[in-house]
Amino acid sequence: MPTPEPQRPGFVLPLLLLAGFRTLIDDLHTELARQGHPELRPLHGFVLQAVGTDGTTASELGHRLGVSKQAAGKTVDRLVALGYLERADDSRDARRKLVRLTPHGLDGLRRSAVIFDGLRQRWTQTLGADRVAAIEDDLRTVTPANWFRLDVPGWFTG
Amino acid sequence: MPTPEPQRPGFVLPLLLLAGFRTLIDDLHTELARQGHPELRPLHGFVLQAVGTDGTTASELGHRLGVSKQAAGKTVDRLVALGYLERADDSRDARRKLVRLTPHGLDGLRRSAVIFDGLRQRWTQTLGADRVAAIEDDLRTVTPANWFRLDVPGWFTG
């Protein structure tokens, strides 16, 4: 039987988590835009991460991201048009088309990692390194492990 | 100059925040579905919250949610079709159309608040009340105040 604390209603917690996520992502993309990647959207960073330096295929990408292969293919199309990804034939399997990062895509991915490190550093300066680490540890215990589903738009809207 | 901790790369923090948010919202809607609201989507809960028990107009709703009045109007259309909202004429201003919660919508809103309290309670049992309160306090200090923009789909995808 829940005995809510009137001072801390439960609905605030998800809003704060979302706000934290959003400020980090907004700050990332403000800085990415300044560093030559103004067209990168929040979703794109996750896709580049999922493609990785080894490359992958649209089907596998969809699997990693938790969306259909068609949805993954369309997103790849857009990132190809933006110059972040490229397709190549697989010499060993004529059905497969490898999706790879272009140099521009790799640049964006590397800069994202550096910027994220800097943002976390900023949090540790404000809150203290132990508090940030505690937040990470706590969140890990209350969320399912190996979490990497990025179907955020479809998930949120249905 | 960021001096990242190799054990705690910065990109993990936003993923954990998103995972925490998503876990709470998923659990909420699993329970809401069980309690007679299977059609409610994550976005809808925020909209019902923004409409509130006093009702509002589409323009004002768009303002609260940080989206255009057209987008707000379309979302209201869908929630009217689902039976959660209703429109009524304003006797004092023929231009305005009041958007109000139906009894079904009010029921969903109240149940959401109760379920959220229960979910927060579950976190306090796992982590301890002090840790959960610390997470809330910490997130409040690193995120902008009075935060309530819910243009999540458009924000995430561009």
Add this chain to the structure above:
DNA sequence: TAGGTTAGTCAACGTGGTTGACCAAACCGT
């Protein structure tokens, strides 16, 4: 009363998701 502002709607479009259908290539058991 004329002119500007505000609320709502319609239309066109972009992005991201879905399912269903289809083809070609690869795999596999006989």
Add this chain to the structure above:
DNA sequence: ACGGTTTGGTCAACCACGTTGACTAACCTA
């Protein structure tokens, strides 16, 4: 070696949510 199944990619249609631009009706005010 062949025929059936599985797999990868694409196309088409559709839905949810966002945008901007254009328009009407109603209100407000100088």
